Amino acid sequence: MLNEEQLAWQISHYTKPAHERTSRDDYMPQMDFESDFSYAIEKALELRTQNDVYDIRVVEWRDGEPEEDIDINAYKGRQVT
Numbered sequence: 253m254l255n256e257e258q259l260a261w262q263i264s265h266y267t268k269p270a271h272e273r274t275s276r277d278d279y280m281p282q283m284d285f286e287s288d289f290s291y292a293i294e295k296a297l298e299l300r301t302q303n304d305v306y307d308i309r310v311v312e313w314r315d316g317e318p319e320e321d322i323d324i325n326a327y328k329g330r331q332v333t
Contacts, residue, residue, distance in 0.1 A: 258315050260285045261292035261322070265299055265308045285313070296324045 264281040266273065273279050286292040292310055299305045310322040 258313075259289075260287055260313045261289055262311045262313060262318075263292055263296050263299070263308070264311075266306045267304050269306045281307075281309075293322070293324060293327050297328060300324075300328075 262283060262285050264283045266278070266281050268278050284295070286295065296308050296310050299308050308324065310324055311318050312320045312322060
């Protein structure tokens with residue numbers, strides 16, 4: 253059996269801007285993991301349209317380790333495949 257590389261994308265964001273974070277909960281980001289890159293980017297772009305969503309970050313995870321920050325601005329207004 254071949255060892256397949258495990259890929260996932262973490263989408264994280266905060267519910268308050270940095271200057272308003274005061275409590276421990278304020279400093280805990282909301283996080284989701286997706287196994288589909290296109291869906292992860294679409295979800296991040298959708299989050300940008302919502303209120304109370306700040307500092308959105310998408311990170312590629314490979315074999316359980318964070319590998320690369322994804323610049324979601326590069327995908328704004330484009331079809332993600």
